[in-house]
Amino acid sequence: MSGVQPRIEVKDLVVRYGDAVAVDGINFSIAPGELVTLLGPSGCGKTTTLRSIAGLETPSSGSIHLNSQTVYSGSERRNIPAEKRGVSMVFQSYAIWPHMTVFENVAYGLRVRKAPQAEINASVARVLEMVQMQAYADRPSSNLSGGQQQRVAVARAIAFSPNVLLFDEPLSNLDAKLRAEMRVELRELQRRLDITSLYVTHDQEEALAISDRVIVMSHGKIEQIGTPEEIYNRPSTLFVADFVGAANMIEGAVKGPGPNGTLLFEGPGGIAMEVEAPPGGRGGSVVALRSSYVHLTPMPETHNAVPGTIHRRMFHGDFIQYVVDWPAGQLIVRRPPTEHYAEGSAVTVSFLPEHCVLL
Secondary structure, three states: OOOOOOOEEEEEEEEEEOOEEEEEEEEEEEOOOOEEEEEOOOOOOHHHHHHHHHOOOOOOEEEEEEOOEEEEEOOOOEEOOHHHOOEEEEOOOOOOOOOOEHHHHHHHHHHHOOOOHHHHHHHHHHHHHHOOOHHHOOOEHHHOOHHHHHHHHHHHHHOOOOOEEEEEOOOOOOOHHHHHHHHHHHHHHHHHHOOEEEEEEOOHHHHHHHOOEEEEEEOOEEEEEEOHHHHHHOOOOHHHHHHOOOEEEEEOEEEEEOHHHEEEEEOHHHOEEEEEOOHHHOOOOEEEEEHHHOEEEOOOOOOOEEEEEEEEEEEOOOOEEEEEEEOOEEEEEEEOOOOOOOOOOEEEEEOOHHHEEEO
16 A cells, blocks of 8 residues: 555544443544455444544544545544545445335435436446346335345445445345355446445454455454465464454464574474474464364375374365364364264374464
8 A cells, every 4th residue: 555545544442322332532544445344343442433424423533534524533623524534334234225116226426416317317327237136126125135235225325436345244134145245246346337335244264355455353453464364374473363254263382493594483282384384483372273274184284284183073065164072182184074083083283383373
């Protein structure tokens, strides 16, 4: 983002409700055309942050800038109304008016802005085609499925060409299959429109799938900002490692340098592991090991190889999850469904040093 003026910029934002701090001095910026996701558990402050940017919440302090315009500043006592911020929002509940047709729902924002009828007709037709709902223009909205209602909500949000698009858990009311399909559609639509978007979800799989960058939040603070790959492969805190993806947390201590620039880490039961040396030479007492990066083999390996026994096998369709007994207790391992090991069978657990994140 160097040299690019941010489309969204949040500085030292604080939101309080009485003595409770919902958002605790966070800072981030979003470049034009970027899709960034606020990810975290319920109550972490992500929706409050989104609503503050939209103008639906009044922060306690800090500032919010949209398109280089200050829309909120605590020090300047400035708070521009939501309808004048040039943003549009897609809600979890769809917020579709059941007494209106699909056309009228999508046209609503344009009518409020007193757009000419010819412009309304052209814009509605354009966005309905984008969301594959042009054949439903005259249908009452009450006769639509959940997925169709969400498409109408998205069409309504983009009809007046907003500068910023905000998504508040838009797919959480859909079933798993439709949710996966809509993820792809939303991402493709966002890229076609090249519209700056901020997306809120508690679903880490969703965040990793659709985002250019992810902002992980906990207790009103930002834990880490990075690309999906950085968040998954290089979590910077114990919370991020535990919340995003399936990881085994192995407690122990660094015992000294290992081969090829690694560190030697000793876990429970005297397990010796080679782990990647973290940047800056920082130490740590916990290693995070992603369950999908652990290999199971019937034959001994030479690298980070520990004997184990299959305790439990659970079929998940796209993968098999194994609970493996090993000297440090139990390890969760996810392998492709083609790799079958019977419960009770002896295996060798192995993993690469670079997949061992020292926290």
